[in-house]
Amino acid sequence: MDVSTPMPALFIQPHYDDVPLSCGGTVALMAEHGGSPHMVTVFAGELVDEMVGEFAAWKHSRWKVSDPDQVQAVRRAEDAAAARALGCDVRWLGLPDAIYRGDRYSSDSELFGALRGEELELAAHLAEEIRHLPEWRDGARVFVPLGVGAHVDHQLVFEAGRHLAALGIEVYAYEDCPYAVHTPEGVAARLAVLGHAVGEPFPVPIGAMLERRLEAIACYESQVPVIFRFTTDFRRAIADFADARGGADGPAERFWPVRPRE
Amino acid sequence: MKIGLERIREGVVVIGLNGRLDAAAAREVQECLEEAFAGGSTNLVVDLSKVSFIDSTGLGTLVSGLKVARRAEGDVRLVAPNSQVRKLLQLTTLDRVFRVSDSLAEV
Numbered sequence: 001m002d003v004s005t006p007m008p009a010l011f012i013q014p015h016y017d018d019v020p021l022s023c024g025g026t027v028a029l030m031a032e033h034g035g036s037p038h039m040v041t042v043f044a045g046e047l048v049d050e051m052v053g054e055f056a057a058w059k060h061s062r063w064k065v066s067d068p069d070q071v072q073a074v075r076r077a078e079d080a081a082a083a084r085a086l087g088c089d090v091r092w093l094g095l096p097d098a099i100y101r102g103d104r105y106s107s108d109s110e111l112f113g114a115l116r117g118e119e120l121e122l123a124a125h126l127a128e129e130i131r132h133l134p135e136w137r138d139g140a141r142v143f144v145p146l147g148v149g150a151h152v153d154h155q156l157v158f159e160a161g162r163h164l165a166a167l168g169i170e171v172y173a174y175e176d177c178p179y180a181v182h183t184p185e186g187v188a189a190r191l192a193v194l195g196h197a198v199g200e201p202f203p204v205p206i207g208a209m210l211e212r213r214l215e216a217i218a219c220y221e222s223q224v225p226v227i228f229r230f231t232t233d234f235r236r237a238i239a240d241f242a243d244a245r246g247g248a249d250g251p252a253e254r255f256w257p258v259r260p261r262e
Numbered sequence: 263m264k265i266g267l268e269r270i271r272e273g274v275v276v277i278g279l280n281g282r283l284d285a286a287a288a289r290e291v292q293e294c295l296e297e298a299f300a301g302g303s304t305n306l307v308v309d310l311s312k313v314s315f316i317d318s319t320g321l322g323t324l325v326s327g328l329k330v331a332r333r334a335e336g337d338v339r340l341v342a343p344n345s346q347v348r349k350l351l352q353l354t355t356l357d358r359v360f361r362v363s364d365s366l367a368e369v
Contacts, residue, residue, distance in 0.1 A: 045318065046325050048332065050359045091285070094322020095354060102355035122353040129317040134286050 006034040008137035014153040016079040023174040023253045024213030025206030031087030038135045044092035051100040081219040115155045127163035141170045149179030166260035173256045182230045203252035210251040263287035275303040280312040283320035295327040304336025311342035
């Protein structure tokens, strides 16, 4: 994948922060080369009371969320700041997070388990929605999460990527961080599930854009202590991970070509 | 998107939408909902009979309107959604949130 040729690109993230965390260096690199990358946050819908069921309420208490509107305002401000740090913009879609989609997922094991059948239809809808966004351009490349960690929202966006690939669109999967950082075996586990759904991985050297990625991640002030609770130095954790991905070529981010559903 | 706004009785406004309710049209619809609330209406009826397609941004606009209405002890009802709209409401489970009617006569 040539990132030095200016081309339109949509980086689809299930939740606020996934793209900067996982492949922010590549976004910044494309912007530096005069491309027009855009971030799209999928599960950014507003909440009304009926959407907060028993499981979601339990999650809220664990996350110490007493005012979801205030949380959303903070998360959006952080997302916008991160996008600016990478040199792109961000669009927020209106789909509800998995924990707010009725009682489809009512425990952590379900939330990080198999995607429910009806959700494949939602993935097909999402693919159509992406193709009709104001930011869409012919020849656009689309980036979706590989789904490391198996969060159902990440799986759903990956499936949307497969729908787009079936239309002849160039789709790549990025390596979900921090899942891949703190649980490296999760990558192999996810690849075993995916089988031939993805091609061979390749690294994109990001060089000095690693700093931009770190700067963007730091914008998520409310999330960094939670996301990186496994380390006291998130910059070192991400830098070491990127260095390991690039080897002698310096820091890199890894991608897989996404294949269409057969 | 074409938008019509008609007050049918005290505090109740029908908003008629015509076209695609998607990311490109969402802001215009949002402004219309805000105008209705600003005019003192707390119960909105959104006539979707001429909406050919809705996406999640469009749905989000309706959810946003519902939140404002609820704070004023009002409601946002959806009328005559086509099969695509009904399907997306079901897939997002927002069919449990909105009251949906088949025709304006039921409102």
